Each structure stands twice: as C-alpha cells, then as structure tokens.
Amino acid sequence: MANKRKVKDFLMRLVTYLGAAFSLFFLTVTLIYIVSNGAGLINLGLFTGDYHARYYGGRTESESSCIECSEPETYKGFYSPKYGIALYDDYDRAGNVVIRVSYVDAHSPFSLMQDTNNPSQTASLSIDDVVTRIAYYDQPSALTRNGAEMMILSLESSEDIREITFATLGGGIRGSLITTLYLIGLSLMFAIPTGILTAIYFAEFAPVNRLTNLMRSFIETLTGVPSIIYGLLGITVFIPITVRLNLSEGPNLFAGAMTMAVILLPVVIRTTEESLKSIPKSYRHASLALGANYTQTVRKVVLPNALPGIMTATFLAIGRIIGESAALIFVLGTAVKDRVRVTESSTTLSVHIWSVMTDEPANIELASSIALIILVIVLILNIGVKYMSYVINKKFRGVV
Amino acid sequence: MKTKNIFEIENLSVIYGETPALKAIDIDINEKSITALIGPSGCGKSTFLRTLNRMNDLIPECRVMGSVMIRGENCYENGYDIIGLRKKVGMVFQKPNPFPMTIFDNVAYGPRCQGVKNKETLNEMVLEALKQAALYDEVKDRLESSALSLSGGQQQRLCIARALAMKPEVLLMDEPTSALDPIATLKIENLIERLKKQYSIIIVTHSMQQAARIADYTAFFYMGELIEYGKTDQLFSVPKHKQTEDYITGRFG
Amino acid sequence: MLDTWKKTKTIKEKPRMLRIEDKVLYHVLLSIAFISASFVIWIAIFISIRGMMPFLTDNGGLGRVALWQFLTDTVWLRGQTFVSTAYGAGFLVLNTLYVVFLSLLISFPVGVFTALFIAKIAPRKLAYIMRTAVEMMASIPSIVYGLVGAGVIVPMIYSSARVFGTHSSGGNSTLAVVIVLAFMSIPTMTAVSEVSIRSVDKNLEQASLALGASNIQTQFKVVLIAAKSGIFAGAILAVGRALGEATAVSLVAGNSRSGPNFGLFDITSTITSTMLQGLKETSGIDYDIRFSLGVLLMIVIVVTNIVLNVVKRKVGKLNGE
Numbered sequence: 005m006a007n008k009r010k011v012k013d014f015l016m017r018l019v020t021y022l023g024a025a026f027s028l029f030f031l032t033v034t035l036i037y038i039v040s041n042g043a044g045l046i047n048l049g050l051f052t053g054d055y056h057a058r059y060y061g062g063r064t065e066s067e068s069s070c071i072e073c074s075e076p077e078t079y080k081g082f083y084s085p086k087y088g089i090a091l092y093d094d095y096d097r098a099g100n101v102v103i104r105v106s107y108v109d110a111h112s113p114f115s116l117m118q119d120t121n122n123p124s125q126t127a128s129l130s131i132d133d134v135v136t137r138i139a140y141y142d143q144p145s146a147l148t149r150n151g152a153e154m155m156i157l158s159l160e161s162s163e164d165i166r167e168i169t170f171a172t173l174g175g176g177i178r179g180s181l182i183t184t185l186y187l188i189g190l191s192l193m194f195a196i197p198t199g200i201l202t203a204i205y206f207a208e209f210a211p212v213n214r215l216t217n218l219m220r221s222f223i224e225t226l227t228g229v230p231s232i233i234y235g236l237l238g239i240t241v242f243i244p245i246t247v248r249l250n251l252s253e254g255p256n257l258f259a260g261a262m263t264m265a266v267i268l269l270p271v272v273i274r275t276t277e278e279s280l281k282s283i284p285k286s287y288r289h290a291s292l293a294l295g296a297n298y299t300q301t302v303r304k305v306v307l308p309n310a311l312p313g314i315m316t317a318t319f320l321a322i323g324r325i326i327g328e329s330a331a332l333i334f335v336l337g338t339a340v341k342d343r344v345r346v347t348e349s350s351t352t353l354s355v356h357i358w359s360v361m362t363d364e365p366a367n368i369e370l371a372s373s374i375a376l377i378i379l380v381i382v383l384i385l386n387i388g389v390k391y392m393s394y395v396i397n398k399k400f401r402g403v404v
Numbered sequence: 405m406k407t408k409n410i411f412e413i414e415n416l417s418v419i420y421g422e423t424p425a426l427k428a429i430d431i432d433i434n435e436k437s438i439t440a441l442i443g444p445s446g447c448g449k450s451t452f453l454r455t456l457n458r459m460n461d462l463i464p465e466c467r468v469m470g471s472v473m474i475r476g477e478n479c480y481e482n483g484y485d486i487i488g489l490r491k492k493v494g495m496v497f498q499k500p501n502p503f504p505m506t507i508f509d510n511v512a513y514g515p516r517c518q519g520v521k522n523k524e525t526l527n528e529m530v531l532e533a534l535k536q537a538a539l540y541d542e543v544k545d546r547l548e549s550s551a552l553s554l555s556g557g558q559q560q561r562l563c564i565a566r567a568l569a570m571k572p573e574v575l576l577m578d579e580p581t582s583a584l585d586p587i588a589t590l591k592i593e594n595l596i597e598r599l600k601k602q603y604s605i606i607i608v609t610h611s612m613q614q615a616a617r618i619a620d621y622t623a624f625f626y627m628g629e630l631i632e633y634g635k636t637d638q639l640f641s642v643p644k645h646k647q648t649e650d651y652i653t654g655r656f657g
Numbered sequence: 658m659l660d661t662w663k664k665t666k667t668i669k670e671k672p673r674m675l676r677i678e679d680k681v682l683y684h685v686l687l688s689i690a691f692i693s694a695s696f697v698i699w700i701a702i703f704i705s706i707r708g709m710m711p712f713l714t715d716n717g718g719l720g721r722v723a724l725w726q727f728l729t730d731t732v733w734l735r736g737q738t739f740v741s742t743a744y745g746a747g748f749l750v751l752n753t754l755y756v757v758f759l760s761l762l763i764s765f766p767v768g769v770f771t772a773l774f775i776a777k778i779a780p781r782k783l784a785y786i787m788r789t790a791v792e793m794m795a796s797i798p799s800i801v802y803g804l805v806g807a808g809v810i811v812p813m814i815y816s817s818a819r820v821f822g823t824h825s826s827g828g829n830s831t832l833a834v835v836i837v838l839a840f841m842s843i844p845t846m847t848a849v850s851e852v853s854i855r856s857v858d859k860n861l862e863q864a865s866l867a868l869g870a871s872n873i874q875t876q877f878k879v880v881l882i883a884a885k886s887g888i889f890a891g892a893i894l895a896v897g898r899a900l901g902e903a904t905a906v907s908l909v910a911g912n913s914r915s916g917p918n919f920g921l922f923d924i925t926s927t928i929t930s931t932m933l934q935g936l937k938e939t940s941g942i943d944y945d946i947r948f949s950l951g952v953l954l955m956i957v958i959v960v961t962n963i964v965l966n967v968v969k970r971k972v973g974k975l976n977g978e
Contacts, residue, residue, distance in 0.1 A: 016874070024771045030794070038804075229700060368804075
C-alpha cells in the first residue's frame with residue numbers, strides 16, 4: 005500500500021511538472037520561431053524603409069563606359085569596372101531571390117539616367133535598390149534569375165544598354181511604425197485623462213451606493229467585451245463622428261484612437277484607482293487638516309503620489325495598443341501606407357502582421373520581424389510595469 | 405502505579421533561523437492522560453507541540469536538535485516515516501479548519517489519503533469517529549452537507565473527529581477552544597476528558613482555568629524553557645518555582 | 658474622502674469659494690465617470706441597431722435576411738455574394754462553442770497544474786522563472802499567437818494529418834484553432850488559478866498534513882478543492898477571451914463556408930473569423946451582416962457566461978461557499 009501511494013504521489017507531482025513544462029515549451033517555441041524567422045530582416049532599413057516598392061526604368065545618357073570610375077575597397081558581390089556598379093544576390097523581405105546594388109560610383113552612367121516611364125524626369129540607381137532586368141541592344145536581357153554574377157558579366161560584354169529596370173526594396177515598416185506612434189499618442193490623449201478622472205471619482209468621491217456599484221460593474225464589463233466588437237463600435241460611432249466633423253471620409257487614425265481609448269479605459273481606471281487606494285489616508289487627512297479643500301488636496305497630494313500608478317497604467321495601455329489588431333482592422337483599415345495621415349486609414353504594426361499574413365502568399369518573414377519588434381517593446385513595457393510596482397511598494401511601506 | 409510514557413524527550417532545542425525557540429527541554433509525557441502546556445505568548449509551548457508530530461518541518465529555517473522518542477523510537481532520526489508519525493499523532497488546531505467538503509468527506513479524508521477505498525470500511529470509520537467526537541447525533545442527518553455550514557464549536561468537534569478517524573495514539577491540541585464561545589468550549593472540554601481513556605492528549609492552552617479543570621499534568625514554559633512540570637494540582641497549589649507562581653497568580657503573562 | 662466631504666457639507670463656516678470649487682470638481686468628475694460607465698451601453702445599443710438592420714430593411718433591393726435562417730442555417734451564404742441574402746450562422750455558433758470547449762480541455766489542466774507547480778511545488782528559483790514565463794506569455798499579443806499558429810502549428814498539422822490517415826487542407830483546421838486558443842488561454846488560466854491557490858488558508862494545508870497526508874496529496878485533495886471557485890472563475894475568463902478572439906483564429910481556421918465542422922483536421926470557421934473573412938474587399942450587405950454576427954457573438958458570450966456562472970454557483974454550493 006505504501007508503494008502504491010508513492011507511485012500515486014509521484015504521478016501527481018509529475019502532472020504538475022508536465023503542465024509547467026508544456027507552458028514553458030510553447031513559450032520557447034514561440035520565441036525561437038519569431039526570432040529565427042524575424043531576426044534576419046531586422047536592420048535600420050526595415051524601420052526607415054517604405055513598404056511599397058517603387059519601380060523605375062532607366063536609360064543611360066551616354067553609352068560610353070565609365071572611365072573615372074574606380075573600384076571601391078570593399079563591396080558585396082560582383083563589380084563591373086566598366087559601369088562602376090557592384091551587384092549581389094540577396095533575398096527581399098518577402099523571401100524572394102533578388103539582385104541588389106551594393107555600390108554605385110558617382111560617375112557611373114547609372115547614377116543619372118532618363119526615366120523611361122516618365123521621359124521628362126531623371127532616374128538614378130542607388131545602393132540597396134533591386135535590379136530586376138538589364139536589357140541590351142546587342143545581346144539578350146540579363147534577368148534576376150541569372151544571378152548577380154551573370155548580370156555583371158553581361159554588362160561587361162555589352163556596348164549598348166537599352167534599359168535597366170529597378171525598384172526600391174520595399175517591405176519596410178516605417179509607415180506602420182509611425183501609425184503605431186500616432187495611435188499611442190492620440191489614444192493616450194483620450195484615455196489617460198478620462199481614466200484618471202474617473203478613477204479619482206471612484207477612489208475619492210464616489211458614495212457607497214447602488215449607482216456607484218452599477219457604474220463600476222459597467223466599466224468592468226468593458227474588459228469582457230471582445231476587441232472585435234470595439235471595432236464595430238468604431239465603425240458605428242467614431243468613424244461617423246469624424247466624418248461629421250469633416251476630418252475624414254472613412255477609416256482613420258482619429259477614430260482608431262477613440263476606439264482604442266474605450267478599450268483602454270477599464271485598464272487605466274483600475275490601475276489608477278488601485279494606486280490611489282494605496283496612498284495612505286493620513287496624507288489626505290493631513291492636507292485637509294491644514295485647511296486645504298478637496299480640489300487642492302486632490303491636485304497637490306493625491307495626484308502627485310499616484311504618479312507611479314499612472315505610469316503603470318500608461319505602460320499597460322501602450323502594450324495593449326501595440327498588441328491590438330481585431331478592433332483596428334475595422335476602424336483603421338488594412339491597407340499598409342507609407343505616408344501616414346491622421347485623417348486617413350493606415351496600419352499599426354499588429355495590423356501590418358495580419359495584413360501580410362492574409363496576403364497571398366503570406367509573408368511570414370516580415371510578419372515575424374514585426375512580431376519580434378512587438379515582443380521586444382512589450383518586454384520593455386513589462387519591465388517598466390515591474391519597476392513601477394517596486395517604486396509604489398517602496399514608497400508607502402510602513403505608512404498608515 | 406507507575407504510568408507508561410508515550411513521549412520521552414531529551415535535550416530538545418528548536419531554532420528559527422537565529423532565534424532559539426526552545427532550549428534544552430527534557431520531559432516525559434504520560435500516556436492515556438491529559439497534559440496541558442501553559443505559559444505566556446511566545447514561550448515556545450506551541451513550538452513544542454509542533455515538534456511532536458514534526459509540523460515544524462514545514463518552516464524552512466527551523467532546526468531541531470535533541471531527541472523526541474515516541475514509544476522508544478526517535479522520530480527525528482534520518483529516514484523516519486513522517487507520515488506514519490502524523491498518523492500516530494493527530495492534531496487539532498486553534499481555529500476550526502474543516503476542509504471545504506462535505507462532513508463525511510472531511511472525516512474520511514485521512515483514511516482515504518492512506519488508500520482506504522472500501523465504502524463500508526470508510527462509512528464505519530467515519531461514523532465511529534463522529535460518535536467518539538460527540539458530533540454524530542447533531543450531524544447524522546446531513547453527512548452530505550458542507551462542513552462549513554456547521555457552527556464553530558461543531559466545526560472544532562468535526563476537526564477532532566477527523567483526527568480520531570486516523571485512530572491515533574496521541575492527540576495534540578493547539579488552543580482548541582480559543583476561538584469558541586463558553587458553551588462550545590465546555591462541550592469540547594467534556595469531550596477531551598472522555599477521550600483520555602483511549603488517547604494521550606497534549607493540549608496547549610492560554611487559559612489556566614482550563615488547564616486546572618481538565619489536565620492531569622501541566623508543564624509551564626517560559627522564554628523557551630521548561631520551568632516546571634508536574635501533576636496539575638501540585639503545580640497550581642504548590643509551585644516550586646517563583647516564575648510559575650508569578651504566572652499562575654497572574655502577575656505576568 | 659467622501660465621508661469627510663459629506664460632513665463638511667453641513668459646516669456653514671467654510672469659505673464659500675472653496676466649497677464651490679469642490680462642488681465643481683465633484684460634478685466634473687461625476688460626469689466623466691458617467692461617460693466612462695456609459696460606453697458599454699452605447700456598444701450594446703449601437704451595435705444591436707446596426708446588427709438588426711439586415712433583418713429589417715430590404716438591403717438595397719436584395720431583400721431582407723431571414724432571422725430564423727440566419728440563426729439556424731448550416732451554410733453561410735446560399736447563393737451568390739452581393740446577390741443573395743440567405744445568410745446562415747447557426748453552424749458558426751456551434752463551431753465557436755466547439756473549438757472553445759476543446760481548447761479549454763487543454764488550457765484548463767495545463768493552466769491549473771502550472772499554477773500549482775508555481776505556487777506550491779517548484780523550488781523558489783524555478784517558480785520565479787515559470788512565473789516570469791507565464792507573465793511573458795500573457796503579454797504576447799494575440800496576433801503573434803496567430804502568426805506562430807500559422808507558421809508552426811498549421812504546417813505540423815498538415816504533415817501529421819497523413820500519419821493519422823486523413824488529410825488537411827494546408828493544415829488550417831479545427832485542431833489548429835483549438836491549439837492556438839488553448840495556448841492563448843493558458844496564461845489567463847494560470848494567473849487566476851495561482852492567485853486562488855495562494856489564497857487558500859494555510860491552516861487547511863496544515864490540517865491535512867497533520868492527518869498524515871503527503872504534501873502532494875494535500876495540494877491535490879485540499880488546496881485545489883478549496884481553490885475551486887477561483888479556478889472556475891479563471892476558466893470563465895479564459896472562455897470569454899477565447900470566444901471573442903478574432904485575428905489569431907482567422908489566420909489558422911481556413912474559413913469553411915458551411916458546417917458545423919467537427920472534424921479535427923477539417924477547416925472550420927468561427928463567428929469572429931467569419932467577421933474578418935474577406936473584409937479587405939467587400940461592401941453592402943456582405944459588410945453589414947458582420948454587425949449581425951457581432952450581435953450574435955455578444956449573445957453567445959453573455960449566455961455562456963450566465964450558464965457557466967450558474968454551474969459555478971452549483972459547484973460552489975457543494976463546497977459550502
């Protein structure tokens with residue numbers, strides 16, 4: 005019997021270990037997957053680059069080769085002394101094979117060309133661009149699938165270039181990054197003051213009665229509403245408001261921020277109220293006893309002491325904004341924009357992930373890179389929240 | 405007539421981290437009798453009680469030195485079966501703490517943990533324990549209702565029944581009546597006096613009257629030391645030590 | 658502060674100016690709090706109105722959507738998009754409840770055992786690591802879960818489907834949705850369970866140990882039982898979240914157009930995934946019907962919550978709470 009019991013005990017213990025291992029395993033898989041797929045694309049260009057590639061066709065003015073061009077000391081791939089450019093094989097942010105420019109000499113004929121799509125304009129090839137085709141009069145075109153080396157060889161052997169087709173890299177997330185920042189700023193602008201004032205009401209003034217309880221439970225209910233429903237709220241209420249105010253014609257950042265603000269309200273209110281409650285009663289009584297009225301007490305004693313709590317609320321709110329997708333898909337739209345205007349639709353980082361994942365074919369690399377960025381930001385915010393709760397604990401320890 | 409000892413304790417010291425809680429205690433405890441432990445708060449009487457069924461093991465920084473012999477076996481020896489010890493030495497706590505289950509399940513908990521599955525056996529054990537704890541008549545119609553629906557005194561008797569269901573030899577009681585009203589206290593005291601025919605009972609109490617009323621032997625603890633130990637009437641009428649006298653006459657504590 | 662506030666109202670000597678200032682502050686705060694509290698009513702009213710429109714208007718000449726068919730039909734749209742209004746969402750409700758139920762079968766035990774591990778079993782350092790890990794899981798946005806689901810789980814299901822002698826269209830399936838939802842719910846389950854496990858009275862544990870139960874027996878037979886109602890509350894929370902999850906589900910569901918889809922390796926669709934399906938290029942009734950789905954979703958969530966709370970109270974009663 006004792007043995008049977010030991011086996012049972014062991015099994016029960018094992019079950020808890022397995023549960024924990026299971027949780028940990030999934031977190032590890034998630035992190036490994038995101039980092040291994042996403043880390044490769046992370047560089048400065050990803051943050052500053054346009055999402056939509058711009059395509060150019062260029063015709064060289066002079067057909068002569070480049071005499072002044074000198075071979076640079078370091079370059080990637082293969083160099084053409086004749087034309088002063090270097091090309092290399094690479095992958096774009098969707099994982100396709102491309103030939104990219106690693107060097108263009110200032111005197112290269114490619115640095116100043118006539119734009120074939122727009123003959124009155126000039127086009128110039130620059131570093132990081134993607135060369136898709138070089139067409140010649142005297143030999144077959146060199147294409148992406150031939151590789152960078154073949155393209156350079158064909159350049160070297162040709163006297164007469166007809167046209168070079170190239171494009172900017174694309175796949176950058178600058179637009180989504182800016183939208184996210186705008187959305188954070190605007191949402192906080194709506195949510196934080198409303199949330200704080202509501203929290204002050206509940207913590208300092210609300211009488212203990214049915215109405216207060218009802219109001220509290222209404223606000224609590226907001227936490228349980230799925231975010232996709234908030235998206236519908238945005239469409240039925242906030243977008244029409246912005247349209248009525250002549251701010252916009254459809255989905256836009258203002259409406260998105262207002263929607264986000266409603267989503268954030270319960271978090272901001274709860275966190276702020278908790279921090280208000282952790283301020284010792286004696287502080288308030290001391291202020292009132294010194295002849296200050298309630299307004300002054302709130303402004304000078306309560307609010308400054310609630311600051312760490314308000315910071316916590318802000319961090320949590322930012323995390324929520326960055327992670328939100330379902331609501332914003334409705335209110336902000338799904339079209340990735342490079343030039344962001346608050347009165348137009350655009351995508352945040354999260355919606356950008358959804359957008360590229362629902363494209364055909366899905367761009368998992370880019371999505372993972374954005375996810376990695378989001379995870380890093382969220383991690384930093386988490387640390388911020390922890391630090392703030394440490395500050396709050398330290399501040400009021402031992403005070404009644 | 406010479407009585408047998410259930411516990412023989414030699415040179416027992418307990419240290420919490422850096423603070424000594426018990427200092428070199430030597431005491432023998434008689435079987436089938438009631439021994440009361442008295443003394444001011446923090447004197448170590450509860451700590452002492454908890455060394456007897458090794459409940460102090462749960463406190464991480466607690467170290468125990470010396471020997472506690474139960475029926476001639478040192479229960480602090482390496483590899484001693486703690487669970488077996490706790491089966492032999494039942495415990496009742498200060499606050500009634502029935503599990504959030506039915507009355508039946510509460511009493512059946514201990515046997516079930518030992519692997520008793522047979523329904524009839526369990527039923528028998530539970531009913532016997534409830535009868536012993538003088539609770540059966542009050543709860544016989546509602547064994548399947550929640551233990552938390554009982555009154556405080558009933559809950560405490562349920563906890564006693566729960567301990568009795570394990571058929572222990574010793575019953576440790578840590579101020580079992582301090583959370584109860586006088587009538588419930590009286591019932592428990594009567595119960596304890598009846599139980600001593602079968603069990604060795606060691607009871608920590610704050611109330612000297614309670615010790616005087618029910619205990620056969622009394623031990624007075626002060627600042628982690630065993631000051632005086634002897635027959636209850638002797639200890640209360642002719643204390644040998646000044647500190648004991650001060651305490652029982654209410655000059656401190 | 659109100660207690661003092663109410664008392665001072667009766668004190669006449671207070672300077673007038675100050676009292677007005679306080680009164681203004683009070684009423685400003687009250688009205689803002691009112692606005693905050695009113696949003697939930699706005700949501701209910703506005704979305705209900707828009708959600709009812711397809712059933713009440715003729716939808717630009719296409720004719721009304723039949724309410725009963727919408728609630729019970731097993732095909733999302735009989736006829737052509739933008740031409741027909743024969744929508745049916747009955748199977749979506751079944752699919753949604755089905756995937757959420759299955760996901761709870763995973764997340765409930767895993768969450769509870771993880772919580773027990775963190776709170777009671779693990780050595781301190783390991784517990785700290787696990788708690789941090791769970792906190793991290795909780796802060797991962799759902800879209801990232803969807804991405805991992807689409808990138809890891811879906812291909813795994815696709816290749817393992819053959820092992821089970823069946824096939825899966827690209828791996829998008831009920832199983833994928835269930836797994837993604839389960840992993841999303843685990844941190845919620847764990848966090849809530851841990852709090853309620855921790856708040857179990859230490860006396861109960863001691864009583865159990867003193868009765869000769871081993872530590873692990875105590876944890877399973879007393880602590881978990883005593884923490885039952887808190888754990889159940891966590892499950893209700895997790896179910897609520899899973900029912901409303903949209904983007905992550907839409908990335909792995911496969912969007913079936915008829916159902917109910919009970920096969921683990923078959924494509925499926927939930928209320929929320931259908932709301933997002935084809936959103937990039939649609940308008941008119943095909944857009945408006947999503948509001949009706951939204952109303953349906955809210956009804957499903959409210960009803961599920963009520964049912965689970967009734968169950969919780971029944972379970973709690975057995976516990977004597």
